[in-house]
Amino acid sequence: MKYLINRASAISPKDDLDDLIKSKKKLRIKLGIDPTAPDVTLGWYAILRSLRKFQELGHTAVLILGEFTAQVGDPSGKSETRTKLNEDDVDKNSEGVLPIIKNILLDSNIEIVSNKDWLAKLSTSELVNLSSSTTLAQMLERDDFSKRYKDGNPISLTEFFYPLFQGYDSVAVKADIEIGGHDQLWNLMLGREVQKFYGMQPQIAMTFPLLVGTDGKKKMSQSLNNYISVTDTPENIYGKIMSIPDDLMWDYFLMLTDYEPNQIQEFKSNIEDGSENPFQIKKLLGELIVTELYNEKIANQASLSFKTITIDKDIPDDIPNYTVSHAGLVHLPKLLTELGITKSNSDARRLITSGSFKIEGEKYLTLDAEFNDINDKNLQLGKRKYFSINKNK
Numbered sequence: 001m002k003y004l005i006n007r008a009s010a011i012s013p014k015d016d017l018d019d020l021i022k023s024k025k026k027l028r029i030k031l032g033i034d035p036t037a038p039d040v041t042l043g044w045y046a047i048l049r050s051l052r053k054f055q056e057l058g059h060t061a062v063l064i065l066g067e068f069t070a071q072v073g074d075p076s077g078k079s080e081t082r083t084k085l086n087e088d089d090v091d092k093n094s095e096g097v098l099p100i101i102k103n104i105l106l107d108s109n110i111e112i113v114s115n116k117d118w119l120a121k122l123s124t125s126e127l128v129n130l131s132s133s134t135t136l137a138q139m140l141e142r143d144d145f146s147k148r149y150k151d152g153n154p155i156s157l158t159e160f161f162y163p164l165f166q167g168y169d170s171v172a173v174k175a176d177i178e179i180g181g182h183d184q185l186w187n188l189m190l191g192r193e194v195q196k197f198y199g200m201q202p203q204i205a206m207t208f209p210l211l212v213g214t215d216g217k218k219k220m221s222q223s224l225n226n227y228i229s230v231t232d233t234p235e236n237i238y239g240k241i242m243s244i245p246d247d248l249m250w251d252y253f254l255m256l257t258d259y260e261p262n263q264i265q266e267f268k269s270n271i272e273d274g275s276e277n278p279f280q281i282k283k284l285l286g287e288l289i290v291t292e293l294y295n296e297k298i299a300n301q302a303s304l305s306f307k308t309i310t311i312d313k314d315i316p317d318d319i320p321n322y323t324v325s326h327a328g329l330v331h332l333p334k335l336l337t338e339l340g341i342t343k344s345n346s347d348a349r350r351l352i353t354s355g356s357f358k359i360e361g362e363k364y365l366t367l368d369a370e371f372n373d374i375n376d377k378n379l380q381l382g383k384r385k386y387f388s389i390n391k392n393k
Helices: 002-009 014-023 042-058 086-104 124-131 143-151 159-174 182-195 232-241 244-254 259-272 280-291 296-311 332-338 345-353
Strands: 009-014 029-033 060-065 110-114 177-181 206-208 321-324 329-331 357-359 369-370 379-381 383-390
Touching: 009 014, 009 086, 009 182, 009 379, 014 206, 029 042, 029 159, 042 086, 042 177, 042 206, 042 244, 060 086, 060 159, 086 110, 124 159, 159 182, 177 182, 182 206, 232 280, 232 296, 244 259, 244 383, 259 280, 280 296, 329 332, 332 345
Parallel strands: 029 060, 029 177, 060 110, 177 206, 321 383
Antiparallel strands: 009 206, 329 369, 357 379, 379 383
């Protein structure tokens, strides 16, 4: 438990956690995840990793897929009303992330549930009863709601229900502790009030630092395209970690490795006094994360690939070759997506128009190309992905 306490950004109330630890009780640890996107980022992984640490201590992980709340939209940190997802999108996202999450968590002491199983069944009278567990004044104590109200920006009544629904989730699963990113602290604390309203012992709220994305500015998010996916290639994961600003890597060390805070502080001190090179420390970080997601051998290969392609600027000797039957004019986003090089046409379009696609080292910004212009050429997408495409003879 020391590992988790040392990493938490907030524990409320701390004394209650101490009492629970002393009780030797097998605890129910709740984590709610809204499937608002089809992939799992390192930001998500950091919190899931903490949930797994609770499992390793013998406690029960209760993972709630917010298939109902995802359609409402979490207003945390938002300056305007959040766009709602439809049920089909949520179901598709759940299908994408659930197998990944199952690979991260232990399967011996876990419950995976969907909050649509109880929230979608609440009657009108039950919703009215739930809404009476808090007041408008309490809702407006929340920073983002308060700021929007003062600025005259609209707040829908649905958004007030989001934290109430999240609190009711804690009632439904009988949570002893709820964990989440630090931006969820207010919601987790309201969950305590909702549990008390329903006559339950209130949960302990435990939050962890949020990972900032590869842009070095905002929380890692798929919608901002500043994320690192746990399902990406080892080379891309390693390369993206190497691209983050030096001052961000400490939270990555804290949340994605087993290094203790005092060891991380020693790294920082050594960099400040000039006895350590931040580049070498970041290399260690990349190797540790890729080793955990894959294995040590693959991590070493990713490190070598980064050196070859990014530092030495060499084209790898062994690059993937794709054989196709195309001829004449081809639409590059469609072709790259069909070959599995990009995840979607929109992803391919974004990369090409931003100058990330090269033919024989030259940027190619047009979405269409004559096949002869790309046939049997050295093609590059981004900093580290090299490949070639040949016509099937």
